[in-house]
Amino acid sequence: MRAYLKSHAAQTPYQKGMLLWTARKIDGLLDDNGRMAAASSLLSLQRADGGWNLRSLLQDSEQWKSGKFAADLPSDGYGTGFAIFTARQAGVPADDPRIARGIAWLKSNQRASGRWFTPSLNTYTKQNLLSNSGTGFAILALRECQPPAK
Numbered sequence: 001m002r003a004y005l006k007s008h009a010a011q012t013p014y015q016k017g018m019l020l021w022t023a024r025k026i027d028g029l030l031d032d033n034g035r036m037a038a039a040s041s042l043l044s045l046q047r048a049d050g051g052w053n054l055r056s057l058l059q060d061s062e063q064w065k066s067g068k069f070a071a072d073l074p075s076d077g078y079g080t081g082f083a084i085f086t087a088r089q090a091g092v093p094a095d096d097p098r099i100a101r102g103i104a105w106l107k108s109n110q111r112a113s114g115r116w117f118t119p120s121l122n123t124y125t126k127q128n129l130l131s132n133s134g135t136g137f138a139i140l141a142l143r144e145c146q147p148p149a150k
Contacts, residue, residue: 001026013041014057017086024089032091039090042083043098050101051075051109052083054118054130077116078130080105081137088144103145106138 001022010016016038023029030038045056053076084102092099110116118134 002028005029012057012059013045016041017082020086020089035090039087039092042087046098047075049075049105051105052079054079057082075105076118076134077138078118078134081134081141084141085137085144094145099145106142
């Protein structure tokens, strides 16, 4: 993993989030400055409503980087859960205002089914994979922000 990352640095905010998560399990992948820089990259994409959307985390081309595709899309469960969960992996405190706003978004956008919706990256159909994955990240984010058990 270390050798691969030396020649294939994380580029997108999503890749940086995955690296944050991995670095919690494999020592030496990121130092403290690298962790905070990756977390800042994710947190900087927070939307006015307090959430994030997955498409904005996948900024992998000039069109994505300029925000042409993601700017008008709503926040979603995957993007919000992923950003919060991975920022917490970097050590961003649960009481950080950005995290708190994201948690508020999750709490106010859970569906009656118990899930959080995330649209398909290809079409806006009612497919379940991203919503199921987004629900998983939302639950991980909520768990990471709970006070420690006494």
